[in-house]
Amino acid sequence: MASTVTRDRLVCNSSGCYQQIECTAWITLCSHVFCAEHGRELRQRLTANPGSPCPACGSLFRDGQSLLERKLDHPVQVRALQLCGYNPEVIMEIATVAIAFWNHQKLQVCANLTRKNEFYKESALVARKERDDAEEQLRRVKVQLGQVQAENHELKEKMVATKRNRRRDSSERDHKKLGIEKQRRQEDDFLL
Numbered sequence: 001m002a003s004t005v006t007r008d009r010l011v012c013n014s015s016g017c018y019q020q021i022e023c024t025a026w027i028t029l030c031s032h033v034f035c036a037e038h039g040r041e042l043r044q045r046l047t048a049n050p051g052s053p054c055p056a057c058g059s060l061f062r063d064g065q066s067l068l069e070r071k072l073d074h075p076v077q078v079r080a081l082q083l084c085g086y087n088p089e090v091i092m093e094i095a096t097v098a099i100a101f102w103n104h105q106k107l108q109v110c111a112n113l114t115r116k117n118e119f120y121k122e123s124a125l126v127a128r129k130e131r132d133d134a135e136e137q138l139r140r141v142k143v144q145l146g147q148v149q150a151e152n153h154e155l156k157e158k159m160v161a162t163k164r165n166r167r168r169d170s171s172e173r174d175h176k177k178l179g180i181e182k183q184r185r186q187e188d189d190f191l192l
């Protein structure tokens with residue numbers, strides 16, 4: 001039980017901080033809690049400007065009791081002494097407020113986790129859609145590449161055939177030319 005209590009901590013409500021609160025908690029009347037660093041910052045701001053708003057919810061701090069520093073690492077006996085002297089009704093009232101504060105904080109953490117979960121789910125959907133689109137585009141490009149390669153192959157074959165035909169025509173022309181020259185030489189020999 002003791003180890004569970006030690007592990008289960010509140011987290012700072014300052015936007016972007018969310019660090020676990022170990023020894024010192026700054027508690028507000030509007031049910032928010034801040035780590036040592038952000039609590040001290042808030043205390044300095046309130047000292048300079050007593051009407052400053054809570055960074056977590058915007059509620060205005062009206063007096064010095066709206067923000068309290070609470071040491072969490074006191075031994076249990078020391079903490080218990082803080083309740084000694086009150087009648088049981090007051091002790092129960094204090095415990096009820098403290099438990100409500102704790103539950104409020106845990107509900108906030110749950111709500112944040114749910115929001116994050118939704119955000120990651122949506123991001124995963126968008127990423128999956130982008131991947132499907134990219135795969136579809138890749139498939140189309142592969143089809144186009146196949147067509148271009150087939151056209152290229154066809155053109156190469158045509159070029160080879162054209163060269164072969166040209167060589168054959170040229171050879172036939174040379175052959176005819178040689179025949180005509182031979183015939184002329186024979187005619188010249190005959191006339192002489």
Ligand SMILES: [Zn+2]
Binds near residue numbers: 018034035038
């Ligand atoms: Zn913080």
Ligand SMILES: [Zn+2]
Binds near residue numbers: 028
């Ligand atoms: Zn607040």
